[in-house]
Amino acid sequence: MAKIFQVSARAGMTRVVEPVARGLLKAGVTPNTVTVAGTVGVLVGALGFGARGHLVTGALIVTVFALTDLLDGTMARMSGGSTRFGAFLDSSMDRVADSAVFGAVAYWLATQGDYPSVAAALLCLAVGGLVSYVKARAEGLGMTCNVGIAERTERLLIVGVGGLLTGLGVDRALPIALWLLAAVSVFTVGQRMVHVHRQARQLEPGGQR
Numbered sequence: 754m755a756k757i758f759q760v761s762a763r764a765g766m767t768r769v770v771e772p773v774a775r776g777l778l779k780a781g782v783t784p785n786t787v788t789v790a791g792t793v794g795v796l797v798g799a800l801g802f803g804a805r806g807h808l809v810t811g812a813l814i815v816t817v818f819a820l821t822d823l824l825d826g827t828m829a830r831m832s833g834g835s836t837r838f839g840a841f842l843d844s845s846m847d848r849v850a851d852s853a854v855f856g857a858v859a860y861w862l863a864t865q866g867d868y869p870s871v872a873a874a875l876l877c878l879a880v881g882g883l884v885s886y887v888k889a890r891a892e893g894l895g896m897t898c899n900v901g902i903a904e905r906t907e908r909l910l911i912v913g914v915g916g917l918l919t920g921l922g923v924d925r926a927l928p929i930a931l932w933l934l935a936a937v938s939v940f941t942v943g944q945r946m947v948h949v950h951r952q953a954r955q956l957e958p959g960g961q962r
């Protein structure tokens with residue numbers, strides 16, 4: 754379901770992303786520059802605006818720059834191929850951006866004295882990182898791990914909708930979104946563990962352990 758959403762959302766964005774990618778390449782911009790610039794933009798939106806309580810502005814800036822994550826890969830493919838360093842940089846910058854988003858949310862909630870919600874934001878930060886780590890480790894061991902109900906896009910959308918609604922006056926939206934996200938992130942770690950366990954059993958000499 755999450756995969757279907759991602760694939761169709763991505764297909765819908767292609768018409769916008771491809772001409773922009775072509776234009777940037779023509780202007781001499783490299784995919785790695787877009788990867789880093791997108792991350793800097795997310796940092797500004799999250800830490801410069803979200804953490805200070807400007808949730809709507811913060812969420813909008815983060816959304817615009819998070820979407821540039823679709824551009825860098827498209828540019829790499831158009832300019833004759835992806836690079837190993839580009840893939841490494843893209844995934845590493847995603848972790849920096851995600852940490853800034855959840856760190857900013859936790860900081861703002863602490864300034865409001867809402868410590869249970871700070872705990873939820875920190876849980877999202879830690880477990881979200883674990884979701885990505887499990888996949889990176891599995892891929893490093895030669896397996897695949899493209900499963901889970903709360904991959905990065907879903908995690909950003911949940912916190913984004915919560916942040917936007919709270920910024921518009923629905924006070925409990927962000928705390929509810931964070932607890933929901935913590936739960937689906939834990940579930941996703943479980944899904945990825947099971948998926949890797951099944952593959953690993955097939956790959957062990959003699960199978961089934």
Ligand SMILES: CCCCCCCC/C=C\CCCCCCCC(=O)OC[C@H](COP(=O)(O)O[C@@H]1[C@H](O)[C@H](OP(=O)(O)O)[C@@H](O)[C@H](O)[C@H]1O)OC(=O)CCCCCCC/C=C\CCCCCCCC
Pocket residue numbers: 759760762763766798799802803804808811812813815816819820822823843844847854857858881884885888889903904905906909910912913914916917
């Ligand atoms: C303002 C909030 C209101 C909500 C309105 C939302 C409007 C957004 C408009 C449209 C949404 C379109 C969604 C686009 C769908 C893209 C589908 C897709 O394929 O995404 C994946 C893609 C590429 O990922 P990568 O391959 O580059 O990255 C991988 C990923 O990091 C993996 O992580 P894992 O899943 O394992 O955890 C890694 O394992 C892997 O290594 C790595 O390669 O791109 C994205 O991830 C792009 C995400 C863009 C989604 C933007 C939505 C942002 C919405 C709200 C954010 C606001 C946050 C607000 C914070 C509050 C302020 C304090």
Ligand SMILES: Nc1ccn([C@@H]2O[C@H](COP(=O)(O)O)[C@@H](O)[C@H]2O)c(=O)n1
Pocket residue numbers: 784785786788822823824825826827829834835836837838839840842843
């Ligand atoms: N600077 C970059 C960024 C990405 N890539 C390649 O694209 C893949 C990710 O594509 P997205 O459209 O999801 O960003 C990534 O795994 C790399 O193969 C790149 O080469 N250089």
Ligand SMILES: [Mg+2]
Pocket residue numbers: 821822823824825826843
């Ligand atoms: Mg990308």
Ligand SMILES: [Mg+2]
Pocket residue numbers: 822843844847
């Ligand atoms: Mg990325």
